[in-house]
Amino acid sequence: MSKRHHNFLRDITFVDVVLLLAFPLLIFLLMFLPAPVHKSLILNVHHPSWWQIVTNGFMHIDYNHFLGSLIGYLFFVIPTFLVMLRDNHRKLFYKLMFSTIFTTAIVTSFITIIVPTVPSIQGSSGIVAGLWGTMFMFFIYDMYKKSKNKLRIKFFCSLGILISLMMVAIICYLNYNHSWGIILLAGIILLLVALLIFYLKKQLRIIVDILLLEYRASKLGFYLTILLPIIFIFAPIQLFPSQLYINGANVDIFIHYLGFIYGILLSYLILRWK
Numbered sequence: 357m358s359k360r361h362h363n364f365l366r367d368i369t370f371v372d373v374v375l376l377l378a379f380p381l382l383i384f385l386l387m388f389l390p391a392p393v394h395k396s397l398i399l400n401v402h403h404p405s406w407w408q409i410v411t412n413g414f415m416h417i418d419y420n421h422f423l424g425s426l427i428g429y430l431f432f433v434i435p436t437f438l439v440m441l442r443d444n445h446r447k448l449f450y451k452l453m454f455s456t457i458f459t460t461a462i463v464t465s466f467i468t469i470i471v472p473t474v475p476s477i478q479g480s481s482g483i484v485a486g487l488w489g490t491m492f493m494f495f496i497y498d499m500y501k502k503s504k505n506k507l508r509i510k511f512f513c514s515l516g517i518l519i520s521l522m523m524v525a526i527i528c529y530l531n532y533n534h535s536w537g538i539i540l541l542a543g544i545i546l547l548l549v550a551l552l553i554f555y556l557k558k559q560l561r562i563i564v565d566i567l568l569l570e571y572r573a574s575k576l577g578f579y580l581t582i583l584l585p586i587i588f589i590f591a592p593i594q595l596f597p598s599q600l601y602i603n604g605a606n607v608d609i610f611i612h613y614l615g616f617i618y619g620i621l622l623s624y625l626i627l628r629w630k
Contacts, residue, residue, distance in 0.1 A: 365576070367441055375450060376437060379457055380426050383414050383480055387422055398478035399465055409469075413461025415478040428484035431587055436491040439580050443498055452490050452623055459622065460486035464614045473610045482615035489619025492588045497627050502569075503562045 389397070396405070399412035416422040433453065440449040464482045468474075570578040 365438075372437075372441075372446075376433065380429055383416065383422060383425060386414055387416060387419070398476050399468070401469055401472045401475055401477060404465075404469055409462055409465040410458075411461075412465060412477050413480055413483050416480070417478065421479055425480035425484055428481070428591075429487065432484065432487045432491045432591070435580055435584055435587060436494060439498065439584060440494065442580075443502075445494075445498065448627075449494065452494055452626055453487065455626060456486045456490045456619055456622060457483055460615050460618055463618050464611050467614055468611065477611065482611040485612040485615030486619035486622070488588065488591050489616045489621075490623040491584075491619075493620055493623035493627065495584050495588070497623075499563070499566065502566050 386394075386397075394415060397408060397411040397415050399408040416425065437449055440446065460483045465477065468477060567578065567581060570581050
């Protein structure tokens, strides 16, 4: 087991590279479509065509829009893939990743048509938000298995509350520039850290034991295990930008919330009945 942990990067295959690059390559190539074709593929919320329900999630306004989706994808997917490769969850990882990529746009499109917030939709940020939820749940699943099912759901509920409340505080500060956003953020962190320490001591000991084993087995694996929660917690800075009107278009934060929630629900169902 230790040997595998030390050498897990050698397990990356050409097929892995192709599968991991398939989504960013697809959305990049679609940038070069003629303008009339591009326009026909974005979702017209009030008069949608059936194919737009799928295609809008892969279209982008310009290169900056594309770059935002690419950065989010790489931040969530690549570190999680390395951790899951190390822990021999490759097939399950791809099942979760591609299920999220190819269904998130459909679900968010239908909801947006029913409850319209903007006249048209394009971009992969909803899918990226879905991957945020999916990869977060996958990380929880991996830690649960490493603990031999000793970690309890309340630990992760507390962690989820921490992320959600931090997200609210960060967005309040970035979008409205209220100084109390920082005070709220600091208070939330202190409160929930105290809750984790005083009420979940046994759970924290299990986490520490897992991290110690990771460190002994592979320092790279250990750093990745530390890095992933940090990425998940600070993801709102990327997914919920301070500018709500960019390049002549509204940033539909509603889609980001929907994607995140859908990613959590989808991954829960897949992991429960895998």
